[in-house]
Amino acid sequence: MSKIIPLADVDPELVEQLLDTAFEPARRGRTAYKVREGMEPLGNLSFAALDDNDMLAGSIQSWPVALTDGEGRMHPMIMVGPVAVMPHLQGEGFGKALMTAVLTAIDPRAPLPQVLIGDPEYYERFFGFSNSHTAGWTLPGPYEQRRLLCRTANPAVLPQEGTLGPWRR
Numbered sequence: 001m002s003k004i005i006p007l008a009d010v011d012p013e014l015v016e017q018l019l020d021t022a023f024e025p026a027r028r029g030r031t032a033y034k035v036r037e038g039m040e041p042l043g044n045l046s047f048a049a050l051d052d053n054d055m056l057a058g059s060i061q062s063w064p065v066a067l068t069d070g071e072g073r074m075h076p077m078i079m080v081g082p083v084a085v086m087p088h089l090q091g092e093g094f095g096k097a098l099m100t101a102v103l104t105a106i107d108p109r110a111p112l113p114q115v116l117i118g119d120p121e122y123y124e125r126f127f128g129f130s131n132s133h134t135a136g137w138t139l140p141g142p143y144e145q146r147r148l149l150c151r152t153a154n155p156a157v158l159p160q161e162g163t164l165g166p167w168r169r
Contacts, residue, residue, distance in 0.1 A: 007046035022084035031141030036063040058085035060098035064167035069159040113152035136161035
């Protein structure tokens, strides 16, 4: 079906064209962009999917973010997304393959919590993301609270309240 390769092996302009096609150029104004503003994607957790003709079919990026609690302490996390698939190839498994590549590549010895903004029914069913620990979290822009999702091996490490934003050390 698809071949998964490091996103760094793809021309960045092709990735931007894919994102514009999948989400339209207005995507840059979305809240997720504010959460990761000024950050570079994590190269070891960002991938591309190629179709059977080795053409770019989809991409996924992961970002260093943090939840800043009420005391100003930053809790590092990985923001997964956007997951983009060419519209004519959606539903063919490229998105699932990209998500699986990211989640498999996360170091199991010290896994940071992963967050994303997306459909809770889909991402919980297939990948274990949930909004059960994010009710007290906020984002720097408009969003639907139920779509703010987190996945972690140890929910006890998650602050109950905080604001998600770029990871600044």
